[in-house]
Amino acid sequence: GFRFLDPQIDAWVPSQWTSQFIESEKTSHFLTMVGRLKGGISVAQAQAETVALGKQLAATDPWDADAVLVPLHEQISGNVRPVILxxxxxxxxxxxxxxxxxxxxxxxxxxxxxxxxxxxxxxxxxxxxxxxxxxxxxxxxxxxxxxxxxxxxxxxxxxxxxxxxxxxxxxxxxxxxxxxxxxxxxxxxxxxxxxxxxxxxxxxxxxxxxxxxxxxxxxxxxxxxxxxxxxxxxxxxxxxxxxxxxxxxxxxxxxxxQDPGFRADHVLTLQTYLPRPKYDDFARRTQFYREVVQRVETLPGVAAAGYATDLPLAAWGDGSLVTVENRPVDPKHMLIANVRVVTPGYFRAIGMKLLNGRFLAQTDGADAPKSAVVNETMARTYWPGMDPVGRRFKRGLSNSNIPWWTVVGVVADMRQGGMDVPVRPEAYFPSEQADFFSPNSLAVRTAGDPLSIVNEVRQQVSQVDKDQPVANVQTMTELVDSSIxxxxxxxxxxxxxxxxxxxxxxxxxxxxxxxxxxxxxxxxxxxxxxxxxxxxxxxxxxxxxxxxxxxxxxxxxxxxxxxxxxxxxxxxxxxxxxxxxxxxxxxxxxxxxxxxxxxxxxxxxxxxxxxxxxxx
Structure with a gap:
């Protein structure tokens, strides 16, 4: 069968994103395009046409990134080829x-x-x-x-x-x-x-x-x-x-x-992918996350629990163009940051280190001022020599309708794409304010063996939504071992x-x-x-x-x-x-x-x- 980039995928479904959502997220990098070349067309010819198309788009949208065509086989096996040789x-x-x-x-x-x-x-x-x-x-x-x-x-x-x-x-x-x-x-x-x-x-x-x-x-x-x-x-x-x-x-x-930037011991992780037809409403999604976290945190032996769009080391996260307030925009050198949407308890659940300011809190609700936490690399890169707490940035260009976010805290760098991959600028947004991405990964910190509470956590998820499946149950230690x-x-x-x-x-x-x-x-x-x-x-x-x-x-x-x-x-x-x-x-x-x-x-x-x- 067609496995593409992830052999664990069992089924393919059509995208349910609306044109309005795609337009609002055009400065984010979270989609991969796959195409088949026509007969007699080389990769070089297709690349030349893509570059020409990119120049046309850049005339109206200067933030459009250059596109690079890579053969699918090379994309899949490119990192493995040096090892094989x-x-x-x-x-x-x-x-x-x-x-x-x-x-x-x-x-x-x-x-x-x-x-x-x-x-x-x-x-x-x-x-x-x-x-x-x-x-x-x-x-x-x-x-x-x-x-x-x-x-x-x-x-x-x-x-x-x-x-x-x-x-x-x-x-x-x-x-x-x-x-x-x-x-x-x-x-x-x-x-x-x-x-x-x-x-x-x-x-x-x-x-x-x-x-x-x-x-x-x-x-x-x-x-x-x-x-x-x-x-x-x-x-x-x-x-x-x-x-x-x-x-x-x-x-x-x-x-x-290598220090991954979090504490992997005594952490259980699992994933709950919410189906769009049932959870198309943003308020309903945030209610699901809130109820699951509250129920799980009441279990004996649970110290903290929180949702995130992606777990550490498992994925880069979604890249997005960002604009820093009072900083000139250079179309040739746009600022990019990885974006993660989390619930407040996520930072404590995985044991992240707070360097300045505060973590996201329950008070960062839908009606509160837009708040965000950035990592050390983003603070050092986009606000060099300054205290980023209290400063603002937004996803997209300054003239877009996307709201400004105020930095309320700085956390230590955390390895995302892998233990051997350099850290990138990263921003964390509260799940009740950020409607652009939906968290699907739950992290639970326990006092004892995290695998001992798997059934209890499943029961709590089922009580919130009896039809919601739980997938990819593993400890954070297993996730770290898998990354190396x-x-x-x-x-x-x-x-x-x-x-x-x-x-x-x-x-x-x-x-x-x-x-x-x-x-x-x-x-x-x-x-x-x-x-x-x-x-x-x-x-x-x-x-x-x-x-x-x-x-x-x-x-x-x-x-x-x-x-x-x-x-x-x-x-x-x-x-x-x-x-x-x-x-x-x-x-x-x-x-x-x-x-x-x-x-x-x-x-x-x-x-x-x-x-x-x-x-x-």
Missing amino acids: VLLGAVAFLLLIACANVANLSLARGSARAREIALRLALGADRRRVIRQLLTESLLLSCVAGALGLLLAFWGTRFLVLLVPSGTSATPQVDTRLLVFTLSVSILTGVLFGVAPALRASRCAVLGPLKEGGAQSGMGAGGHGLRRILVVAEVALTLVLLTGAALMLRSFEKLYT AQPRMNTLLLGGFAGFALLLAALGIYAVLSFAVTQRTREIGVRIALGARFGDVLRMVLSNGARLFAAGAAIGLVAAVSLSRLMSRLLFEVSPGDLVSYASVLVVFAVIAFLACFVPARRAAKTDPMVALRYE
């Missing part, structure tokens, strides 16, 4: 690291089988048959690994579903396209990373391995050098992934500890990829050093027999690992600094060049790399020289 990059890096590990193991296995391959070649085996056999083994391993990966994917999607933010229409699932992609990648990686080891193994000299014998035989310095290059590449790729994960973690930490669900998922996924990459890189370092120790067992035995001490051998092996790590870390740091800039849109109050993140990654990676080097180094240092000299 970063995660795809992380998957690609992880795949390359895994492939480098497999290639390393294939090279080591080829070195260990050098005598076997040399013997077969000496007996007349065709080199192409040897290459085919080694490639077949590589393909078989990659296909088996791909099958195991698919099994893990089936299991992993259950975990991934738990991370996907609520309200997202896309559901993670393993489908035919993923099966084909996995099979293709498995075959491709098996061929690409199996060719080099197979060619190197088939080209080994015949006499050398047969003369040298078993474990010490190999494919020469070239094979060892290629293995070291692969480890350096693993370290570099892993460092890039770890840096990205560290930046995301730091960003999420700042986002999680996407960054949390990004951080966990990227952190998981980085963790796997760190494990693979550590295994790669360990495998290369362990194989090198095995290859040099006789040499190490000779060194020990000639007087080399435990520490000397330990330092020799550790220095080899340190050089590999240092080379990979240097390359990885340069790549991380360059690529981390691509993540800037995903970071909150964290610079892509955050030194704390880079330093933390280097320390953690260095410790893990040291442990990976220490195990084979310790084994080499404890080598018995008599056993080593007899080793083949």
Whole structure:
């Protein structure tokens, strides 16, 4: 079905706004237009026509905003695209690291089988048959690994579903396209990373391995050098992934500890959408809000209750053009503020901070002077260096028939569009004076568990109007968690990829050093027999690992600094060049790399020289 911007929408109904209402609210921004282009018309052509139409409207209505055409797909997925690209990059890096590990193991296995391959070649085996056999083994391993990966994917999607933010229409699932992609990648990686080891193994000299014998035989310095290059590449790729994960973690930490501007604890929220035919009269709507709030506030354990047009973090609110009294109007730089209509108890219900003046009160009724409360950003932006309390502004232009509103209080900024979205100027109007928007979200502050009074609140709403449904019941804490669900998922996924990459890189370092120790067992035995001490051998092996790590870390740091800039849109109050993140990654990676080097180094240092000299 057609989900458009909100997958939770179940039905579409015609707009019931009159032309008079639209005309009076023409300076407000609360509608979104959707259109289908004619055949053969591009977005650029349509945009040009829209700009021309906007100029015609601006000639009579200078407050008309410029219109920008955005493809629907881009409007829906535009914010998700950077996340997808970063995660795809992380998957690609992880795949390359895994492939480098497999290639390393294939090279080591080829070195260990050098005598076997040399013997077969000496007996007349065709080199192409040897290459085919080694490639077949590589393909078989990659296909088996791909099958195991698919099994893990089936299991992993259950975990991934738990991370996907609520309200997202896309559901993670393993489908035919993923099966084909996995099979293709498995075959491709098996061929690409199996060719080099197979060619190197088939080209080994015949006499050398047969003369040298078993474990010490190999494919020469070239094979060892290629293995070291692969480890350096693993370290570099892993460092890039770890840096990205560290930046995301730091960003999420700042986002999680960000002050939302309200107290989310012990608050129940729900929504009651009043049908226009039944509540077309403004007085009847205000009576409904008043009675529901009064009834709910009488419930045991309820501290405060209030209605608002939108809950914090759930929506921006409705933008409106505003005119500040005694301030010149510039048609090119019109003042815009988010508009919220609330009942007086709303501020106490969500725990907003009063900075100056007073909250809206029950005395701000229909016959009282028009009063409004503004947030700190609006006060600072539209009345710089002045006390806004007592000053006036109106929605629309100064020559419109819309009344002036007097500022009676200033409240602290509150996050509206999301925890990571900058605060905008915002004005709060009393529900009994503002007939332009209808509140639909009820917030109830309780002394205990807010979910324990859900049934009682439903009953109070039903007693006011037995036909009025209650929807979207949740706590404010759940609302806050939902607002950071996407960054949390990004951080966990990227952190998981980085963790796997760190494990693979550590295994790669360990495998290369362990194989090198095995290859040099006789040499190490000779060194020990000639007087080399435990520490000397330990330092020799550790220095080899340190050089590999240092080379990979240097390359990885340069790549991380360059690529981390691509993540800037995903970071909150964290610079892509955050030194704390880079330093933390280097320390953690260095410790893990040291442990990976220490195990084979310790084994080499404890080598018995008599056993080593007899080793083949």
